[in-house]
Amino acid sequence: MVPFQEESAETQQQFESVATKAGEDVKNALDGLKRGDFEQAWPLIQQYALPAIQIILLVIVAYMVAKFVSRIVSTPIRRRVDETLGKFVGKVAYYGIMISVLVSVMGRFGFQVTSFAAILAAAGFAIGMAFQGTLGNFASGIMLLVFRPFKVGDVVNAAGVTAKVNEIDLFTTIFDTPDNRRIIVPNSSITAGTIENISHHQERRVDVAVGCDYGADLRETREVLNSAAESLQDKMVEGDGRGYQVVLGGLGDSAVNWTVRFWTTADEFWGVKEELTEAVKNRLDQAGIGIPFPQMDIHVNNVG
Known part of the structure; x- marks a missing residue:
């Protein structure tokens, strides 16, 4: 016995x-x-x-x-x-x-x-x-509730899911995706990896990358990109390290690489990103500055 x-x-x-x-x-x-x-x-x-x-x-x-x-x-x-x-x-x-x-x-x-x-x-x-797995989810749930890496309403990237937090329970966390899908994730899967809280800060930076022709004047290109950013002045966040910035990123294989960085509120991030991308494209077209396709030079040698 x-x-x-x-x-x-x-x-x-x-x-x-x-x-x-x-x-x-x-x-x-x-x-x-x-x-x-x-x-x-x-x-x-x-x-x-x-x-x-x-x-x-x-x-x-x-x-x-x-x-x-x-x-x-x-x-x-x-x-x-x-x-x-x-x-x-x-x-x-x-x-x-x-x-x-x-x-x-x-x-x-x-x-x-x-x-x-x-x-x-x-x-x-x-x-x-x-109930080993269940207890692991329970312990992870307590960690999430105590340390609060995110709260209900935040948009996070965790356990391979990018969505808004709908509910945090002791065993699972419930997410709602932008296309209105509900995803239920065990808490242990969330705490086992990296948690990115996308909406934690009130302000976010929009980055729009663009490649311009090698034949375009660098100073003129910068002025055109500056004007594109300034066209959204009413949606810009001012302050130390904020505002906007046009950065010459490097010389690529087919184009000169630029990045327009623009600070705005987290609530307007996606709308501003679309508007800024559209403004950059329109201003470059008006100035006659092209966005080249990837190019490759092929040299053929006749042998014999």
């Missing part, structure tokens, strides 16, 4: 022994009362009734204390961290106190508390092994 079964059988025997003895004592006391003999009833009251009253009072007090502690523990977490996590921590505190009282009551009745604790430990280990 394995240790877990031995402990379980021993505890069951203790329950049966206590119940049998109590039943016999009650039967004898009732028989004595029928005969008018109260001497047998008084020891029974001392042995069972008074401890039972004490236990009932203990359970009532423990219940009140458990509810109070649960509320004290959960309220700050619910207000400052997360509603779901606060409720869970409160329940853990409540049931922890009540189980401790149960074990104490069993000890007062003569049960071997160590046997009961061993059963709980073995059961907990078995459950932990069976």
Whole structure:
């Protein structure tokens, strides 16, 4: 017989022994009362009734204390961290106190508390092994709720998904994509990789890259790109390190590479990116500056 079964059988025997003895004592006391003999009833009251009253009072007090502690523990977490996590921590505190009282009551009745604790430990280990993946998601959920790398409403890139966060649970996180698809991702998959919070900051930089003809004048090209950026002045974020910038990126195989960098609010990012791209193309066309296709020179040598 394995240790877990031995402990379980021993505890069951203790329950049966206590119940049998109590039943016999009650039967004898009732028989004595029928005969008018109260001497047998008084020891029974001392042995069972008074401890039972004490236990009932203990359970009532423990219940009140458990509810109070649960509320004290959960309220700050619910207000400052997360509603779901606060409720869970409160329940853990409540049931922890009540189980401790149960074990104490069993000890007062003569049960071997160590046997009961061993059963709980073995059961907990078995459950932990069976739900290993689920517990991993749960632990990751607590990390997300406590450290808050993102919140509901943020647009993030995590676990191969780029979408808006709809809900953060203890086991999963729910995303809504721009094309209105709902994606449910296990929390362990999110915390196992890199999390990019795209909408964390209020301001973002739009980068529009463009390649221009080698024959175009560099100064003229820069002025044209400057005018394209200035056409969106009303949507630009001013300040230190903000505004816009036209950068000569390098000399490519087929074109001179430029980048127009433009700071705007996060809410207007995609709209500004489209408008700036359109403005760059139109201004270059008006100035007669071409955007060349990739080119390759082929030299053919006749041999023989």
